[in-house]
Amino acid sequence: MVELHANSKMALNGTQQMSRNKSIGQQLLEVAQVLGDIVLLFLQMFYSLGECVYRFIVPIQPKPVKGEIVLITGAGHGMGKELALLYASKGAKVVGWDVNMKNNEETISEINHRGYPTAHAYHCDVSNRENVFEVAKKVQQEVGDVTILINNAGIMPTHPILTQTKDEIERTFNVNVLAHCWTIQAFLPAMLKNNHGHIVALSSCAGLFGLENLVPYCGSKFAVHGMMEALSEELRMDPKCKIETTCVFPYMVDTGLCKRPKVKFEKLMPLLKPRFAAKAIMRAQQMNKKLVSIPGYLMSLNNYVRLMPIRTALYVKDFINSGVESDL
CATH class of the missing domain: 1.20.5 (Single alpha-helices involved in coiled-coils or other helix-helix interfaces)
Known part of the structure; x- marks a missing residue:
């Protein structure tokens, strides 16, 4: 035992x-x-x-856009119009969306009179999900599958947060952020089915750093930045997926959206010309760049400054002293 x-x-x-x-x-x-x-x-x-x-x-050689179906939101004015004219001049079939149908039709009419590929104008409130899906279905039936989506439409109330109304704030996020979600949900399925497409989102330099008189606007543009990075990651999970994304951070563009721009060094940092900005955006899309600022040094400058102590970074911001004055 x-x-x-x-x-x-x-x-x-x-x-x-x-x-x-x-x-x-x-x-x-x-x-x-x-x-x-x-x-x-x-x-x-x-x-x-x-x-x-x-x-x-x-x-790398820029990929051609000839024959692509390019849908641009806010095509009736400013950057949207410049992008529509530019893509059409390179042989793309442009689809313009805008709530201002008069301006939108003027843009499309100008394209068609120049002898570019036939362009199409549609009335759409991009902040309304049902309207987006309804008009997207019409585009698919009448024009074809959108292969390049450019979310350009945006609004910019420019006054202190305590003077911004409930409607202004909600409208800012509805147009500047939620509209991106609705258009992506409407057009991404066909891109995935065809394994071909490109989604471009216009954020802003206000999506890189905060500025006074632009609290809701900065919030909306930071949201676009994060949303596009996340979308890129979702698409990257499938190694066979060929859908590309580009998020653009332009400095202030001379389109009238910035009602009272404030620029300390006018010769060094002038407002961007719409045509120059449009060319930079199209080139970024053609080169498959994920994130790009206009001018290019802005993103690098922001990255370097954010490595500094906060107080030091604020001194740099005060030195540059560019932004917008209140429009009240």
Whole structure:
């Protein structure tokens, strides 16, 4: 009986020892896997940096837009009109959406009179989900599947937050943010089905840093920034997906949207000309750039400044001193 108990104890001790050894082996394997992942990460990072250097020397060729069906929201005025004319001039079939049908039809009429591919005008309130889906169905039936979606429409109340009305704030987010969700939900399914398409969103330099008199507007443009990064990640989860995204952060554009612009260094930082901004946006789309500011140094400057202490960053902002005055 004593011998049996001793044998059982020895067997138990042996099992515990094997368990401890196995546990150590598992731990070593896990450590090796983590080290392997870290090495792979650094190799991927160095490869990516090398690719960036190579592409700086040998840029990729802009992809053509001829034959693409390009839908532009807010096509009746400002940046939307410039984008519509520019894409049409490169052989794209333009579909213009706007709540102001008079201005929208003028843009489309100008395109058609120039002999570009036939353009189409539709009345649509992009802040209304039902209206977006209704008009999107008409576009698909009458024109075809949209292959390039440019969410350009936006509004910009420019006065302190305490003087902004409930309707102004809600309208800002409905037009500047929710409209992007509705158009993406309306047109992305066909892009995924065809595995071909590009979604472009106009954020703003106000989507990179906060500015006075633009609290709701900055909030809406930061939201567009985050939404487009998240959309890009969702699409990236499928390695076979060829749908591209581009989020653009323009400096103030001389279209009348900025009613009272404030610029300290007018010669160094003048308001952007709409045609110049439109060309930069189209080039970013053609080059498949994910994030791009206009001018290009703005994003880099913002990234560097955000590495500094907050007070230091505020000194830089005060030195540049650009933004908008209250329109009240």
